[in-house]
Amino acid sequence: xxxxxxxxxxxxxxxAVLRARLSPVAAVGEAxxxxxxxxxxxxxxxxxxxxxxxxxxxxxxxxxxxGCACAGVIGVRRPRGGTLLMVALAAIAFAAxxxxxxxxxxxxxxxxxxxxxxxxxxQWLLPRALAVVGKRSEEPTGRRKFLVxxxxxxVGAAVVAWASRWVGQARRGVEQARSSLRLxxxxxxxxxxxxxxxxxxxxxxxPTTDFYRIDTALAPPLVSPADWxxxxxxLVERELTISYDELLARGLQDAWITLCCVSNEVGGDLxxxxxxxxxxxxxxxxxxxxxPDADALLSTSQDGWTAGTPLSALTDGRDALLAVxxxxxxxxxxxxxxxxxxxxxxxxxxxxxKWVVEWEVTRFADFTAYWTDRGWSPDGPVKxxxxxxxxxxxxxxxxGPTRVGGVAWAQHTGIERVEVxxxxxxxxxxTLAREPSIDSWVQWVHGxxxxxxxxxxxxxxxxxxxxxxxxxxxxxxxxxxTGWHTVEVxxx
Ligand SMILES: Nc1nc2c(c(=O)[nH]1)N[C@H]1C(S)=C(S)[C@@H](COP(=O)(O)O)O[C@H]1N2
Ligand SMILES: [Mo]
Numbered sequence: 001x002x003x004x005x006x007x008x009x010x011x012x013x014x015x016a017v018l019r020a021r022l023s024p025v026a027a028v029g030e031a032x033x034x035x036x037x038x039x040x041x042x043x044x045x046x047x048x049x050x051x052x053x054x055x056x057x058x059x060x061x062x063x064x065x066x067g068c069a070c071a072g073v074i075g076v077r078r079p080r081g082g083t084l085l086m087v088a089l090a091a092i093a094f095a096a097x098x099x100x101x102x103x104x105x106x107x108x109x110x111x112x113x114x115x116x117x118x119x120x121x122x123q124w125l126l127p128r129a130l131a132v133v134g135k136r137s138e139e140p141t142g143r144r145k146f147l148v149x150x151x152x153x154x155v156g157a158a159v160v161a162w163a164s165r166w167v168g169q170a171r172r173g174v175e176q177a178r179s180s181l182r183l184x185x186x187x188x189x190x191x192x193x194x195x196x197x198x199x200x201x202x203x204x205x206x207p208t209t210d211f212y213r214i215d216t217a218l219a220p221p222l223v224s225p226a227d228w229x230x231x232x233x234x235l236v237e238r239e240l241t242i243s244y245d246e247l248l249a250r251g252l253q254d255a256w257i258t259l260c261c262v263s264n265e266v267g268g269d270l271x272x273x274x275x276x277x278x279x280x281x282x283x284x285x286x287x288x289x290x291x292p293d294a295d296a297l298l299s300t301s302q303d304g305w306t307a308g309t310p311l312s313a314l315t316d317g318r319d320a321l322l323a324v325x326x327x328x329x330x331x332x333x334x335x336x337x338x339x340x341x342x343x344x345x346x347x348x349x350x351x352x353x354k355w356v357v358e359w360e361v362t363r364f365a366d367f368t369a370y371w372t373d374r375g376w377s378p379d380g381p382v383k384x385x386x387x388x389x390x391x392x393x394x395x396x397x398x399x400g401p402t403r404v405g406g407v408a409w410a411q412h413t414g415i416e417r418v419e420v421x422x423x424x425x426x427x428x429x430x431t432l433a434r435e436p437s438i439d440s441w442v443q444w445v446h447g448x449x450x451x452x453x454x455x456x457x458x459x460x461x462x463x464x465x466x467x468x469x470x471x472x473x474x475x476x477x478x479x480x481x482t483g484w485h486t487v488e489v490x491x492x
Contacts, residue, residue: 003153006156007118009156009161012114012164016171018109020110024093024110024111025093032060067088067089068122071083071089079126083119086118086122089118090115093115128142131145175333177224178330178333178337183324185330190205191256191434198443200391201390201445216303225245229357230242230247236361242284253279255275255321258273258409259274264481266385266473266481267487277323277325278321278324279321281320282314282315284322297310297311297362298360299353300353300358301353301355302356307351307371308350308364308372313351318345320342323340323341339356340353340354344412347380347381377478379479380480383479383480385481399452402447404420404446404447407444408441408442410438410464410465415432415435415441416466418432418442418459418462419462454489456489459486
């Protein structure tokens with residue numbers, strides 16, 4: 001039973017951290033409701049009134065503990081059998097979790113984590129329990145050892161259960177603060193002509209739920225707007241501390257900016273486009289008065305992550321924003337709520353600090369940041385790149401006219417031209433969509449008269465500085481991948 005409680009606590013914690021709608025216990029409860037005949041359920045509810053849910057959940061927990069007690073009894077003679085029963089109990093929770101109609105890809109995790117913890121604890125505790133039973137408690141140290149171990153585990157389980165409550169509540173509190181905000185954000189609609197609507201090409205505006213996510217946070221920092229402050233210090237004339245309301249009072253601007261991760265492989269999907277709303281970073285730096293000696297802004301997030309950004313990129317007039325909104329709504333918690341940075345033209349790891357709380361105006365010579373400490377470059381301008389979204393590698397197409405399409409990007413430089421090459425043929429110019437901003441990616445499409453056989457398609461972009469995207473392949477480390485994206489298609 002101790003093992004069962006340990007597993008239960010771990011499952012609750014995993015569910016809270018993963019923001020699962022249901023913990024495994026609740027999932028089993030829902031499954032019970034599902035298989036209970038309507039008449040029986042109605043009579044039960046009539047009998048117990050609004051206690052139906054707490055009773056059901058307690059029933060599930062009791063059932064679990066009963067099962068665990070059986071596993072304990074069985075384990076005295078057949079440790080294997082006891083383990084098997086523990087695994088079966090976890091399997092019930094697993095089955096209930098993944099068969100919920102709204103099950104997410106991660107729904108199985110809490111039951112696996114909790115089940116694993118329970119089975120592991122059972123196997124660890126059982127020999128100690130057997131030592132007591134076997135010696136008929138004549139040896140007091142065996143008994144004491146077992147009691148200490150079991151007691152310690154129970155206390156641990158209680159702490160974990162309490163932590164899971166706390167995690168869940170903190171999350172709900174911030175979620176509520178977020179949904180009660182009334183920000184003056186531009187509504188989002190795709191600018192005319194930006195989306196070519198080619199099937200298989202990602203939408204020009206990335207829906208927020210599909211926006212890539214990269215951070216080092218196991219669970220996202222939970223910061224309420226009421227508690228948020230940005231401290232600006234370092235090589236400035238005036239130190240400033242700005243609250244959320246003070247930030248909003250400066251007025252919001254909207255900008256289309258395509259954010260990209262330096263870890264994006266050639267052809268990868270760690271790139272997304274959104275409309276960001278926020279206050280120009282340059283305005284805040286001007287208020288603080290930046291010293292001419294400084295060349296960097298070291299930004300720190302609530303969870304201690306850091307990035308170093310060239311001051312030049314923040315003050316040269318581009319839409320570098322201290323953002324509070326994304327695609328017309330307050331930033332989602334995962335994307336940096338309540339406030340993050342977004343800088344066109346720079347990879348996220350040197351510029352896009354989420355949950356940002358501190359700015360130090362400083363010099364690159366005087367610090368290192370989170371990823372520069374781990375082998376990545378201190379500089380991170382986005383490299384001009386292009387990607388084929390359709391066809392995909394391995395696709396089969398009918399012979400005849402067909403469409404090749406994708407996206408290209410050179411944030412804050414702009415895309416001049418995209419070319420497609422079939423096998424060893426000539427580079428042929430593709431048609432570009434309208435580009436509402438040089439800070440976002442551009443869709444392209446190319447008509448291809450596909451001839452039977454196996455073909456390799458390649459794409460390359462030329463940006464408005466005249467630079468033609470290199471075909472030389474470079475790894476993502478230390479400052480971004482290069483090379484042409486190619487796909488293999490068979491035409492038959
Ligand atoms: N606090 C914090 N901010 C962060 C990161 C992080 O790990 N922690 N990762 C950065 C990286 S590497 C990228 S690519 C972008 C990704 O932003 P997104 O998750 O909103 O897409 O956030 C940046 N900001
Ligand atoms: Mo990144």
